Each structure stands twice: as structure tokens, then as C-alpha cells.
Amino acid sequence: MAEQKKLRVHIESGGEKIDFEGDPDAVLSTTIDFLTKAYPAYEILRELIFTPDLRGLAESLEGVLQIAPEGILLTSPKDLPAEDAICLALMGSYIGNQFKKCPKDSLSTNELAKVTGKAMKTMFNQLAWMVDDGIVERVDRGEYRLSSRGIKKTEEIIKQLKTWEEKP
Numbered sequence: 001m002a003e004q005k006k007l008r009v010h011i012e013s014g015g016e017k018i019d020f021e022g023d024p025d026a027v028l029s030t031t032i033d034f035l036t037k038a039y040p041a042y043e044i045l046r047e048l049i050f051t052p053d054l055r056g057l058a059e060s061l062e063g064v065l066q067i068a069p070e071g072i073l074l075t076s077p078k079d080l081p082a083e084d085a086i087c088l089a090l091m092g093s094y095i096g097n098q099f100k101k102c103p104k105d106s107l108s109t110n111e112l113a114k115v116t117g118k119a120m121k122t123m124f125n126q127l128a129w130m131v132d133d134g135i136v137e138r139v140d141r142g143e144y145r146l147s148s149r150g151i152k153k154t155e156e157i158i159k160q161l162k163t164w165e166e167k168p
Helices: 024-038 040-048 054-060 082-098 109-116 120-132 148-166
Strands: 007-013 016-022 065-068 071-074 136-140 143-146
Touching (some): 007 024, 054 082, 054 148, 065 082, 071 082, 082 109, 082 143, 082 148, 109 143, 120 143, 143 148
Antiparallel strands (some): 065 071, 136 143
């Protein structure tokens, strides 16, 4: 029988000490509630600072893409616009890297062409526009990753795909 994962958080502030221990989701939720009450400005900052919800993103990608040992596999419709396909492929790389399943959070132009099934010329043209729009960042020669703006855009793409799938 597998051992249940436990998380322990210890906070010291202004002479006060508090510990939270148990299921990771419950401990995280309790810790955030505590910080929000102890430091009201934290709630304001939490709303202003963009921090991707990795778990939520990973769950939303079910049926859209898979992370395989050889790389990202798009399982969504093959007729996606190039920009959407690139965003999804880069999101897969980002999520895979965050969960230690991909070696990097970026993909090369060749990798993007392979994953998306789009022509290299299409990749070069589309990536140039996406860099100009701030959706992707060029991290090295021929290597790209999603920007924060790109992550938010990809969240919208995923919502649209899920909506299309639900329609009869």
C-alpha cells in the first residue's frame, strides 16, 4: 500500500509560530488562508502577481496533449491554427518541465514543426509574429518558450478547445 504524501509547513512571524501538517492540498489551502488573514496585503498581491496554476493547467490539458518520453504529442484536432498549435506545444513543454518530465521549458523550431505538423516556413513566420506580440520569448537561437502573456493566451485556447469538444 502506498504511503500518503504529507506536507508540513512551519511559519514564524513576530514571535508567533504556527505549524500546518497533513494532505498537501489541505496544508497549502490552510497556509494561504492564514497568510491572507495575517497579512491582508498578501491577498492584494496574490491577485496582482501572475502565478500559473500548474495543477489546474495540467488537468486542463487532458485530452489536448500528452507528454511522452520522446516529447510533446498534440492530441487535439490537427487543423488548429499555427499560433494555437505552437502555444499548446510550448505549454506542454512548460508543464512537463515544471513537473520534471521534460528537460527544458522551451522547444526548438524543428521540434515545434514536428509536434504541430506545420511547415518550417510557417513556424518561422508565426514565431516572429508571436515574439513581436509578446506571446513567446526567444531563449536561444531557434529556441522558444511561452511568456506569461503566452501562458494566459494558451489558457484561453484550452478553454475554447474544451468548449468545442462539449458541443454536440
